[in-house]
Structure formats: structure tokens, C-alpha cells
């Protein structure tokens with residue numbers, strides 16, 4: 001699999017480098033690069049009364065970018081990263097969103113920073129959270145649904161405490177499924 005990390009709006013490149021590095025240990029047969037392009041956050045995505053951005057509109061732009069930059073590898077995935085608060089209709093906020101079995105995924109760093117919760121900043125905690133959300137959303141693009149195991153990276157996070165409970169990696173069951181899926185395209 002070829003993973004391209006795509007900043008959307010202003011994002012700290014150091015965080016992207018850490019995500020790229022850790023994704024390689026979760027997906028060892030993959031390549032991972034950080035795009036030189038930066039997508040703008042679509043102006044229409046901002047909801048003035050919520051002071052948040054509509055995730056699906058950002059995801060749509062990532063999908064368009066993915067279609068224009070198709071990889072030579074059978075499996076290519078594009079992970080957009082934003083540093084603004086995102087939401088989906090019916091939810092107060094979301095950590096990320098992905099196209100099920102599609103090429104595009106999105107995570108937001110906004111609510112992963114300990115500062116957001118009034119805690120002192122903590123680089124290690126922050127970046128581990130970002131990697132978990134990245135693996136989770138990429139997992140959806142590889143056909144994985146939510147897992148009932150609270151320590152599995154595919155467990156749904158309703159709040160940051162649930163993200164902190166999870167490991168960066170898949171549980172054995174999800175790992176088997178994801179390897180099977182990747183193996184179908186890249187034996």
C-alpha cells in the first residue's frame with residue numbers, strides 16, 4: 001500500500017513526519033510519504049454557528065486529490081490531516097472520517113492535544129493519539145468496521161479517554177482481516 005499524507009490547511013509538519021514514521025510500523029509492507037501539496041480547507045465547510053468545519057466537505061476534496069494522483073501501486077490511500085475542529089451532522093465533533101473501502105481518509109489534530117482539555121502539552125501523548133486516529137481511519141478504507149475490543153485501534157472513540165485506552169495497533173482479529181484485504185491486492 002502506498003499511503004500519502006496530505007496536509008489540509010496549516011498543519012505542523014513535525015507531527016506529519018511522526019505519523020508517517022509510525023504508520024510504517026503498523027503497515028510494514030507499505031510506503032508512506034508526506035505530500036508537498038497542501039490542500040486549502042474548503043471555505044464552504046465552515047459552520048459559523050458551530051464554529052466547526054464539516055468533515056465530509058473536506059473529505060470530498062481529499063477524494064478528488066486522490067483521484068488525480070492515483071498511485072502505480074494497486075492500493076493507494078490518502079490521509080488528510082487538519083488542525084481545525086471538524087464535525088459530522090448529528091455529532092458534536094469527530095476525530096476523523098474515512099470512505100469505507102475508498103481511497104480517502106481524514107483526521108483532525110484539534111481535539112488530540114492535551115491543551116484542548118486544559119492539560120499541559122505532551123508531545124508523546126499527542127502524537128500517539130494522532131497515530132491511533134490515522135490507523136483507525138485507514139483501517140476503514142481497508143474494509144474494517146468498528147471493533148468491540150476496547151484496546152483495538154478500530155474501537156470507536158466517543159471521547160479522548162477512549163482513544164487513550166486503545167493501542168496503536170489492530171487486535172489479532174482485525175489484523176488478520178486487514179492483512180487478508182491488503183494481500184488480495186498486493187500478494
Ligand SMILES: [Zn+2]
Nearest residue numbers: 136140146156
Ligand atoms: Zn471509525
Ligand SMILES: [Zn+2]
Nearest residue numbers: 147152171174
Ligand atoms: Zn479489533
